Amino acid sequence: MKENNLITKTFFWMFLGLLGTAIVAWYTYSTDLLIDIIQMDAWPVILIVEVVVVLLFSFLFRKLPPTVVRNIILCICND
Secondary structure, rough: HHHHHHHHHHHHHHHHHHHHHHHHHHHHHHHOOHHHHHHHOOOOHHHHHHHHHHHHHHHHHHOHHHHHHHHHHHHHOOO
């Protein structure tokens, strides 16, 4: 029974991730944000930020206490 619960939770989080991706893709398409990014030559900046975010999630967040992670995310999101 525990394995079934683990699989259910895993697929739920995967669904939420795909839903978030779909919402961002729809927003990008509907507001022509992608065209603006291409015209401003912002691709290198976006790629660097993407790699930094992946490295932070991979290495730091497993070692930091949850409150520190929450504060970092709030600082990044609140500009």
